[in-house]
Amino acid sequence: MAKRVGIEVSLAISEAVKLANVDAIAAYPITPQTHIVEHLSELVADGELDAAFIPVESEHSAMSVCAGTSAAGARTYTATSSQGLALMNEILYIIPALRLPVVMTIANRAISGPISIWNDHSDIMGVRDTGWIAVFAENGQEAFDLSLMAFKIAEDHRVLLPISVNIDGFTLSHVIEPHEFLGQEEVDKFLPEYKPAVQLNPDAPVSMGTVGIPEIFTEAKKCQDEVLKGSEAVVKEVFAEFGEMFGREYKVVETYRSEGAETLLMTMGSVSETAMEAIDKMRDEGKAVGLIRLRLWRPFPVEALRAEMVGVKTLAVIDRAVSFGGTGGPVASEVRSALYSIDQAPYVASFIAGLGGRDITIDDFIMVVGQAERMAAEKEIHQYKMIGVRE
Amino acid sequence: MIEVRVHGRGGQGGVTSAEMLAIAAINEGKFAQAFPSFGPERRGAPVIAFARVSEEKIRNRTKVYTPDVVIVLDPSVLSIVNVEEGLKSDGMLVINSAKSVAELRNEYGFKTSLAQVDATHIAMEELGLPITNTTMLGATVKAVQSLIPVESLVAPLEARFGRIAARNIKAMQRAYDETEIDII
Amino acid sequence: MTKKFNEKAWHEYDLGFMVSKPGCAAEYRTGDWRSQRPQTNKDKCIKCGVCYLVCPEGAIVLAADGTYDFDLEHCKGCGICATECWTGCISMAEEGE
Numbered sequence: 001m002a003k004r005v006g007i008e009v010s011l012a013i014s015e016a017v018k019l020a021n022v023d024a025i026a027a028y029p030i031t032p033q034t035h036i037v038e039h040l041s042e043l044v045a046d047g048e049l050d051a052a053f054i055p056v057e058s059e060h061s062a063m064s065v066c067a068g069t070s071a072a073g074a075r076t077y078t079a080t081s082s083q084g085l086a087l088m089n090e091i092l093y094i095i096p097a098l099r100l101p102v103v104m105t106i107a108n109r110a111i112s113g114p115i116s117i118w119n120d121h122s123d124i125m126g127v128r129d130t131g132w133i134a135v136f137a138e139n140g141q142e143a144f145d146l147s148l149m150a151f152k153i154a155e156d157h158r159v160l161l162p163i164s165v166n167i168d169g170f171t172l173s174h175v176i177e178p179h180e181f182l183g184q185e186e187v188d189k190f191l192p193e194y195k196p197a198v199q200l201n202p203d204a205p206v207s208m209g210t211v212g213i214p215e216i217f218t219e220a221k222k223c224q225d226e227v228l229k230g231s232e233a234v235v236k237e238v239f240a241e242f243g244e245m246f247g248r249e250y251k252v253v254e255t256y257r258s259e260g261a262e263t264l265l266m267t268m269g270s271v272s273e274t275a276m277e278a279i280d281k282m283r284d285e286g287k288a289v290g291l292i293r294l295r296l297w298r299p300f301p302v303e304a305l306r307a308e309m310v311g312v313k314t315l316a317v318i319d320r321a322v323s324f325g326g327t328g329g330p331v332a333s334e335v336r337s338a339l340y341s342i343d344q345a346p347y348v349a350s351f352i353a354g355l356g357g358r359d360i361t362i363d364d365f366i367m368v369v370g371q372a373e374r375m376a377a378e379k380e381i382h383q384y385k386m387i388g389v390r391e
Numbered sequence: 392m393i394e395v396r397v398h399g400r401g402g403q404g405g406v407t408s409a410e411m412l413a414i415a416a417i418n419e420g421k422f423a424q425a426f427p428s429f430g431p432e433r434r435g436a437p438v439i440a441f442a443r444v445s446e447e448k449i450r451n452r453t454k455v456y457t458p459d460v461v462i463v464l465d466p467s468v469l470s471i472v473n474v475e476e477g478l479k480s481d482g483m484l485v486i487n488s489a490k491s492v493a494e495l496r497n498e499y500g501f502k503t504s505l506a507q508v509d510a511t512h513i514a515m516e517e518l519g520l521p522i523t524n525t526t527m528l529g530a531t532v533k534a535v536q537s538l539i540p541v542e543s544l545v546a547p548l549e550a551r552f553g554r555i556a557a558r559n560i561k562a563m564q565r566a567y568d569e570t571e572i573d574i575i
Numbered sequence: 576m577t578k579k580f581n582e583k584a585w586h587e588y589d590l591g592f593m594v595s596k597p598g599c600a601a602e603y604r605t606g607d608w609r610s611q612r613p614q615t616n617k618d619k620c621i622k623c624g625v626c627y628l629v630c631p632e633g634a635i636v637l638a639a640d641g642t643y644d645f646d647l648e649h650c651k652g653c654g655i656c657a658t659e660c661w662t663g664c665i666s667m668a669e670e671g672e
Contacts, residue, residue, distance in 0.1 A: 006417030099591035170429035207594040215581035273450035
């Protein structure tokens with residue numbers, strides 16, 4: 001086992017990006033993502049990473065530059081948060097449509113207002129339908145590992161789509177914790193040099209980003225959707241290969257002590273580890289409670305989720321964003337849709353918590369499980385409940 | 392698991408002290424976390440930072456609500472912040488103060504175990520600055536022996552402080568030697 | 576025969592719906608969009624090439640004698656060449672029925 005190194009998660013991500021030997025980085029600083037690209041710019045300036053670091057005047061430009069460098073055949077990376085991600089929105093749609101394998105870290109942070117620099121998932125939920133693959137890390141080690149795997153997934157010629165690696169702002173980005181790093185040789189064996197399928201080249205010119213008239217637009221969207229859905233198989237393959245090479249196993253839907261559980265708590269991101277502590281506590285008290293964690297958010301792993309529902313009566317889904325006036329939290333709504341047609345679908349309780357940097361404590365998770373079980377017993381009709389609100 | 396909360400003022404290096412503690416513990420083969428009380432930098436305002444040290448993998452990622460150890464870098468926060476908040480009854484309060492343990496107990500009514508060192512005095516003599524984060528690390532590892540050995544802090548301090556590392560290490564060692572501990 | 580662009584199945588297009596054949600717009604006959612046709616009085620032509628430079632469609636071609644002809648398969652009849660011609664040798668004539 002490699003030696004554990006105590007380092008800030010943001011810096012561990014930068015090191016992963018360096019090990020991936022990226023060719024181009026275009027980014028604009030925004031809290032809490034700043035440390036990642038700050039460190040990368042140092043690595044480039046110090047000659048430790050041979051890449052073009054392209055400073056820009058906004059995130060809209062950052063993502064536009066990423067489109068250009070990726071189209072030119074460069075392994076391309078960026079990182080952002082919150083308002084920055086929102087400002088990229090227009091270009092976010094273009095990247096997958098052009099089949100450009102850009103890798104982006106999103107240090108998840110609430111979207112204003114009120115102005116908040118703290119963590120929740122409203123930024124990523126706002127760009128849910130832009131066509132990017134989206135994965136979530138629960139700790140620094142996963143952030144490091146997923147950052148490497150992201151390039152391999154995105155650049156696979158069956159995929160050629162952009163991917164966002166989501167890490168909770170501050171609660172992951174600013175924490176010093178132990179990481180096991182990989183050596184350059186090991187990484188090179190896992191992640192070969194990027195071979196673009198097509199690239200902008202004056203000797204063999206192509207036009208990217210052309211008009212799609214009504215006669216072909218639907219076909220274009222169908223193609224994009226099929227490729228995104230098909231990427232789930234590649235994600236699983238890459239997870240498996242990484243596990244085989246480095247011994248750290250990843251799944252698109254992860255579970256914790258879910259065997260025989262009648263109630264499952266469902267989380268996404270760094271609150272999952274705190275939730276495990278709550279599960280241990282409830283299991284010690286003899287409760288049949290487990291945890292299910294979404295690692296892959298897009299494409300949504302419908303079959304993998306359904307496979308975990310055997311014998312489950314109640315599902316308590318924690319969302320960290322509000323779909324204002326909607327039918328449930330963003331994750332809960334997807335889960336309800338995915339499970340609607342299965343036999344003996346569990347009761348899905350939708351809870352909104354942990355907004356704008358508020359902690360979800362072990363006691364909160366235990367309370368949520370109890371509340372979900374009560375609601376299920378009473379078959380309570382609800383859309384979603386915000387917990388921990390002062391009335 | 393030992394949970395630590397550091398009280399100081401913005402700019403005094405409270406976050407750094409939590410980080411040094413965590414990195415030293417990880418270098419020792421333990422598991423550890425260190426993180427600021429997330430938010431904008433506010434020089435001079437009372438701020439807190441957190442650390443956790445454990446023999447096993449740490450999963451709880453919330454703030455530290457019930458610390459085992461509270462470190463007070465700056466005596467001036469004692470009168471404006473309840474530094475004892477959430478401190479476990481068998482916890483340890485490590486305070487930078489020129490006052491004696493008895494005087495501190497008398498003035499603030501502290502009930503838990505207490506460690507005291509005049510870190511500002513040491514820092515002024517060794518560093519020429521009233522920055523007490525490294526000095527207070529020496530006091531902390533003396534007061535809570537189960538955290539990490541004092542030697543384990545040398546490498547992280549050298550990596551962080553470069554040419555002023557030696558002076559910081561000396562200040563830390565002096566605090567380690569001069570800390571007065573009163574176990575309840 | 577290859578399918579036309581609007582007959583292909585969704586999986587038959589180039590990656591990212593890019594256009595991978597340079598200059599393929601030349602395959603489309605746009606000459607019949609025209610209501611006015613350019614014509615030249617070559618006696619007045621000074622072979623300056625301004626018409627060649629300003630034509631947005633690349634529908635002006637260099638003739639062997641250094642003057643310019645029109646590719647009427649593609650010329651849409653916009654009249655920019657006639658407006659910009661220094662000597663006024665290019666004029667626009669109505670297309671017949």
